[in-house]
Amino acid sequence: MSLFADRLAEAVRQRGLLCVGIDPRFDMLPVAYQKFAPAVAIEAFSLKVLELVRPFSGVVKPQAAFFELIGPDGMAAMQAVLKRARELGFVTILDAKRGDIASTATAYAEAAFSQSVWNADALTVNPYLGQDAVEPFITTARRSTPRRGLFVLVRTSNPGGGLFQNALADGLPLYRRVAMEVNSWNEGGLGECGLGDVGAVVGATHPKELAELRAAMPNVWFLIPGYGAQGGTADDVRAGILPSSLGAVVNSSRGVVFPFQPNDSDWETKIIDAAKKAQAELRG
Amino acid sequence: MSLFADRLAEAVRQRGLLCVGIDPRFDMLPVAYQKFAPAVAIEAFSLKVLELVRPFSGVVKPQAAFFELIGPDGMAAMQAVLKRARELGFVTILDAKRGDIASTATAYAEAAFSQSVWNADALTVNPYLGQDAVEPFITTARRSTPRRGLFVLVRTSNPGGGLFQNALADGLPLYRRVAMEVNSWNEGGLGECGLGDVGAVVGATHPKELAELRAAMPNVWFLIPGYGAQGGTADDVRAGILPSSLGAVVNSSRGVVFPFQPNDSDWETKIIDAAKKAQAELRG
Numbered sequence: 001m002s003l004f005a006d007r008l009a010e011a012v013r014q015r016g017l018l019c020v021g022i023d024p025r026f027d028m029l030p031v032a033y034q035k036f037a038p039a040v041a042i043e044a045f046s047l048k049v050l051e052l053v054r055p056f057s058g059v060v061k062p063q064a065a066f067f068e069l070i071g072p073d074g075m076a077a078m079q080a081v082l083k084r085a086r087e088l089g090f091v092t093i094l095d096a097k098r099g100d101i102a103s104t105a106t107a108y109a110e111a112a113f114s115q116s117v118w119n120a121d122a123l124t125v126n127p128y129l130g131q132d133a134v135e136p137f138i139t140t141a142r143r144s145t146p147r148r149g150l151f152v153l154v155r156t157s158n159p160g161g162g163l164f165q166n167a168l169a170d171g172l173p174l175y176r177r178v179a180m181e182v183n184s185w186n187e188g189g190l191g192e193c194g195l196g197d198v199g200a201v202v203g204a205t206h207p208k209e210l211a212e213l214r215a216a217m218p219n220v221w222f223l224i225p226g227y228g229a230q231g232g233t234a235d236d237v238r239a240g241i242l243p244s245s246l247g248a249v250v251n252s253s254r255g256v257v258f259p260f261q262p263n264d265s266d267w268e269t270k271i272i273d274a275a276k277k278a279q280a281e282l283r284g
Numbered sequence: 285m286s287l288f289a290d291r292l293a294e295a296v297r298q299r300g301l302l303c304v305g306i307d308p309r310f311d312m313l314p315v316a317y318q319k320f321a322p323a324v325a326i327e328a329f330s331l332k333v334l335e336l337v338r339p340f341s342g343v344v345k346p347q348a349a350f351f352e353l354i355g356p357d358g359m360a361a362m363q364a365v366l367k368r369a370r371e372l373g374f375v376t377i378l379d380a381k382r383g384d385i386a387s388t389a390t391a392y393a394e395a396a397f398s399q400s401v402w403n404a405d406a407l408t409v410n411p412y413l414g415q416d417a418v419e420p421f422i423t424t425a426r427r428s429t430p431r432r433g434l435f436v437l438v439r440t441s442n443p444g445g446g447l448f449q450n451a452l453a454d455g456l457p458l459y460r461r462v463a464m465e466v467n468s469w470n471e472g473g474l475g476e477c478g479l480g481d482v483g484a485v486v487g488a489t490h491p492k493e494l495a496e497l498r499a500a501m502p503n504v505w506f507l508i509p510g511y512g513a514q515g516g517t518a519d520d521v522r523a524g525i526l527p528s529s530l531g532a533v534v535n536s537s538r539g540v541v542f543p544f545q546p547n548d549s550d551w552e553t554k555i556i557d558a559a560k561k562a563q564a565e566l567r568g
Contacts, residue, residue: 023388065384065391071401072360079356097383099410100349101442104307107349117355126383128412128437132444153412158385160416167453167461174451174458181447 004149005191011058021253039073056275064096099126109140122149157203157226204232211239228255288433289475295342303343305537323357340559348380383410393424406433441487441510488516495523512539
C-alpha cells in the first residue's frame with residue numbers, strides 16, 4: 001500500500017479508531033524511569049508504551065514538544081521512538097504543528113518524512129500562513145516513498161481555539177474556510193479507501209462543528225484530539241466517523257499513557273486497561 | 285537589563301536595524317564546508333557567519349527548520365550556534381513558529397528559553413490556536429531569567445499569506461484582529477524603552493499594511509521579514525520604524541548569508557559586504 005490514506009484505513013480496520021498520543025513528560029514517568037537521564041527515560045518509557053498499546057491501536061502520535069524539551073538528545077529519542085513504532089507496524093503521526101513558507105516549509109517537510117530524519121507517516125501542519133505555505137508540505141509528502149500524509153489544523157480542541165478560528169468572514173467562520181481549502185488539497189491524493197492524504201485536525205470538544213466539518217470534507221481523514229483527559233467523549237466523536245467506520249482517528253494522550261501515579265507498581269496494567277477501554281469505547 | 289524589549293533596543297541603538305537570519309542550507313555552503321558531515325558543516329559555517337556579521341548587526345535569527353533537517357545532530361548544531369551568538373553579544377530570535385495548547389505550548393516555550401536547551405532571547409509563535417495557546421508562551425517568557433520575548437505571526441511576507449490573514453471578519457481583516465490581541469498582550473511587558481515583550485512578525489512585502497499595523501500596535505516590536513531576497517526594500521520597511529529609530533528589526537537571510545556561489549573563494553568578503561550594505565541601507 002503506497003498511499004497514506006490506505007495505510008491509515010488498514011490500521012483502523014485492524015485495530016479501530018484509537019490513536020495513542022506519545023507525550024512523555026519526565027515528571028509523570030514511573031519512579032524507576034525517573035532515575036535515568038531524561039532522554040534515556042522518555043525513550044525507554046515511550047518504547048514500553050508502544051509495546052503495551054500495540055494490541056489496541058494501529059496509530060501513534062508522538063508529540064514533538066516533549067522530546068524537544070530535552071534538547072538534541074530528546075530529539076534522538078523521538079527518532080528512536082518513531083523508528084520502533086514503524087517496526088511494530090504503527091502508522092505514525094508526528095505532532096509538531098509546523099508551518100512556514102517556501103523552502104523553509106520544504107525543509108520541515110523533508111525533516112518529517114526523510115528516512116534519515118524523523119521518517120513519520122504524517123505530520124500536523126498549521127495553516128495560518130496560507131496556501132503557498134501548505135503546498136510545500138503536500139508536494140514533499142506526495143513525492144516521498146512511501147507517500148506520506150498531513151493533518152492540517154482546522155478547529156482545535158482548546159477552549160480559546162475559537163478566538164480566530166471562529167471569526168466570521170463573509171458569513172463563514174474561518175475554520176470553514178480552512179476546511180474548504182483542505183477539502184480541495186485532499187482531492188489530489190485519494191486512495192482506494194476513498195479518502196485522501198491531506199487530513200484535518202478537528203477537536204472532539206466541539207461535536208456540532210465536528211458534524212458540520214464532516215459534511216464539508218467528506219473524503220478527508222480527521223485526527224480528533226480532545227477525547228479523554230480533555231473532556232471529549234466517545235459519543236462526541238461519532239459525528240466525525242463515516243458509515244464505513246473509516247474517516248477518523250481519535251487521539252488520547254494522557255488518558256492512555258498516564259493513567260497512573262509515578263509510584264504505582266501496576267502502571268503497565270493500567271496503561272493496557274486504559275488502551276483496551278478506549279479501543280472498546282470508540283468501537284461501541 | 286533584564287527585559288527583552290530593552291536588550292533589543294540596546295542592540296538596535298548600537299548596530300542598527302539589521303537582523304541576520306541564519307538559514308544554513310548544506311548545498312549552498314562554500315565547497316570547503318560541503319566536505320564535512322552536514323551537522324558539522326552547518327555549525328561551522330553558521331559560527332563563521334556570526335563572526336563576519338558581528339560589526340553590522342546586533343540580532344540574529346536562526347531558522348530551526350534548516351537545523352531540524354539534519355536531525356538530532358543538526359539540533360545540537362543549533363544549540364551551539366545559539367550559545368556562541370549569545371557569547372558574542374547578539375540578541376537571539378529562534379525562528380521556529382511554534383504553536384500548541386496548554387502544557388504542550390509550555391513545553392515548547394521551556395525548550396526555547398531554558399538555559400539547558402535552546403536558551404534563545406525570543407521565539408516566533410503562530411497564533412492560529414488562539415489566546416489560551418499563546419498565553420503559556422508569554423507566561424514562560426516572563427518567568428524566565430533573564431526575561432524573554434516572543435514574535436507572534438501577524439502578517440507574513442509570502443504571496444499567499446493573505447488567504448486566511450486577510451479574511452474580513454466583521455469588517456476587519458484577520459491580521460488586524462491578531463494585531464489587537466498582540467497589542468494587548470504586549471502591554472503587560474513594557475520596558476524602559478517604551479516597547480514590550482510580545483512582538484509581531486509583519487512582512488516587508490506589504491508596506492501599506494505595515495503602516496496600518498504600526499499605528500495599531502504603537503508599543504510593539506516588529507520583526508520584519510521579506511527584506512532583500514524576498515523583494516522588500518529599505519523604503520518598504522520605513523513605515524515599521526518609530527520616530528525614535530526603534531520599533532523594528534529587519535531580517536535578511538539569504539541576502540546576507542548566501543551572497544556567493546559555493547565555488548567563490550571570496551565568500552567571506554561577500555558576506556561582510558552584504559551585511560555592511562544592508563546595515564547602511566536600513567540606516568539611511
